[in-house]
Amino acid sequence: MSTTDRPDASAPAASDVAARLRGADFLRLVAAPTGDALAAAGLLARAVEGPYQATVAAFPADAERATGADCTVGLGLETGDVAVTDAPVSRLAFAVADALGGADPWLALAGTVAAGAEPGGVPLEAADTERRPGLAVPTADPVDGLAHTALAHGSFSGDREAAAAVLDAADSGTDEDTRRKRASLVALAVAEESTPRGATAVERLLRPHAGGPFRTAGGYADVLDALARTRPGLGVALAAGAGDREAAIEAWRVHGRRAHATLVAATTARYDGVFVAQCEPGDPDHDPPLGTVARLLAEFRSPEPVVLAVADGRAAAHAADGVDAGRVTAAAAEAVGGTAAGTPRAARARFRADTTEFAVAFREAL
Structure with missing residues (x-):
């Protein structure tokens, strides 16, 4: 571990x-x-x-x-x-x-x-950037950015029309005023349907550090995280300075759509201390991005401090402060003959046991 x-x-x-x-x-x-x-x-x-x-x-x-x-x-x-x-x-x-x-x-x-x-620190000083009003997305089109971002989850997620509906009321004169209103509308949309943690978690999407190869630091982060989980070869090339930017943006869009669709379709159950989501692939050619799903559930939907997202032979856990997701996931994996890795905040496992058996082992380890 x-x-x-x-x-x-x-x-x-x-x-x-x-x-x-x-x-x-x-x-x-x-x-x-x-x-x-x-x-x-x-x-x-x-x-x-x-x-x-x-x-x-x-x-x-x-x-x-x-x-x-x-x-x-x-x-x-x-x-x-x-x-x-x-x-x-x-x-x-x-x-x-x-x-x-x-x-x-x-x-x-x-x-x-x-x-x-x-x-913060030296990187922030060297980048010579300041926070500005608006959304931390990697695209010039805010509707495209809001629909596909994995920095937040709301009614707008994975749906361009719904994202446009949220942002339509934002046109209010100057660019800065418009960006500020967009951020406010998104924060309000999240607050209306999220858990209290969501009000804090959504801040990563708001008032971005502007600049860089993907328009904002948050947008760049979202792209890197998507590639690391779904297109690692492209991600390595991009991080090393040689990747295809347009291919990276399209992979980011696909990752966002899959993550939000998987979250919405998941079968969930609440237990003492843990929120379990049984996830279906949706796309038979691609595994669901469980790590992203677990984080989004933990930040925006779960009433419990720990989320476990499981699918065939795989699991991802995400925990709030005070709970060690890495320790619990490792104990559960060991109990069913699997393997695990991660951190106290986010961990992953693979196993040959039934998903229900792993979920039970996870709850017992917790």
Whole structure:
């Protein structure tokens, strides 16, 4: 299990990691399937001078392969010669890249937002950005952005017509006034149908840090998180500075539609301390994005502090402060002969048992 976010976790110093990377003839970067870890991989890939290989792996066992690398760095994952697991991992990766001679502040800001943290420090200063009114989306069209964002969930999610209906009343003269009103209308729409946590969670979508390759730091974060979970190859290329922006935006749209559709169609049950969502694929050719579904349910729908989203042989958990999702998920996976990885806030598992059996084991571990 990763020790990300744990108070007793010992994070490696940026200078120590930089020294290891300088001495590597061939570097391997292994990122967890999150926007934060993907951003960290991109920061390091852009900073190193020698050859490297970058991959995304959901579990440490998936990262075990024979390569010629003489140094492997795990990002958000307990694997390799160096494991960077204190979230946001992109924050330390920025410091390492800076020590190596060059770091992209926008990539660091996006990783920080993807981790659910507030941007700050040197990356924010280097990006020379300020918060402005409006929505943190990666597209010029706010309707497109609102319909497909995974930074919030509401009646507008996954539906362009519904998103347009929310925003139609926002035209009020100046661009700044219009952006401010759009944000207010979205916040109101979320508040009307969300749990109290949603009023706080929606703030990631509002008053964005403007700029960067995807218009806002939040929009960039949303794209990276979508790619990490559904198109990791494209995500690695994009984070390393060579990906197709339009392909990334389309993958982000698809991820948003699938996540929101899966959430709406899920069969849910409330237990003491945990909200369980049984998810169907919807699209037989693609697995439902359980990690995103679990987070959205936890932030905007669940009356309980922990959400467990399960589908055939897979599960994702998301927890509020005070509950260790990583520990509970690992215990449940062990009970049914599966495997798990993640952090106290968000974890994932795979198993061969029935989904109901895993859900029962999860509740018992909780």
